[in-house]
Amino acid sequence: MTYVLQVDFKMNGPFGQEMAEGFADLAKSINEEEGFIWKIWTEDPEANEAGGIYNFETKESAEKYVEMHTKRLASFGITDINAKIFAVNSTLTAINKGPVK
Numbered sequence: 001m002t003y004v005l006q007v008d009f010k011m012n013g014p015f016g017q018e019m020a021e022g023f024a025d026l027a028k029s030i031n032e033e034e035g036f037i038w039k040i041w042t043e044d045p046e047a048n049e050a051g052g053i054y055n056f057e058t059k060e061s062a063e064k065y066v067e068m069h070t071k072r073l074a075s076f077g078i079t080d081i082n083a084k085i086f087a088v089n090s091t092l093t094a095i096n097k098g099p100v101k
Helices: 016-022 024-030 059-075 090-095
Strands: 003-010 036-044 049-056 081-087
Touching: 003 059, 016 024, 016 036, 024 036, 049 059, 059 081
Parallel strands: none
Antiparallel strands: 003 049, 003 081, 036 049
16 A cells, blocks of 8 residues: 655745746655655646645655655745645556556
């Protein structure tokens, strides 16, 4: 079983290509996190929100990432962070073409 972490927060940008260019090093560093499998980056410029959907091997690795990421976001001045961890039902997810092991 794997775990999905959903994170979102208010942010005044950058978004789109500017976000992709500005956060490329951060994206690469996420690949090195313990238990990390993949991430989908999310953004809504009209609502000034950003975040992501992450997949981790264990609930513990997702919790550890939330703790570290919350501190990192706070260093950027972002403090109102929503983070939820869910177990993945891989049987149903596979039926709907989800990226599961």
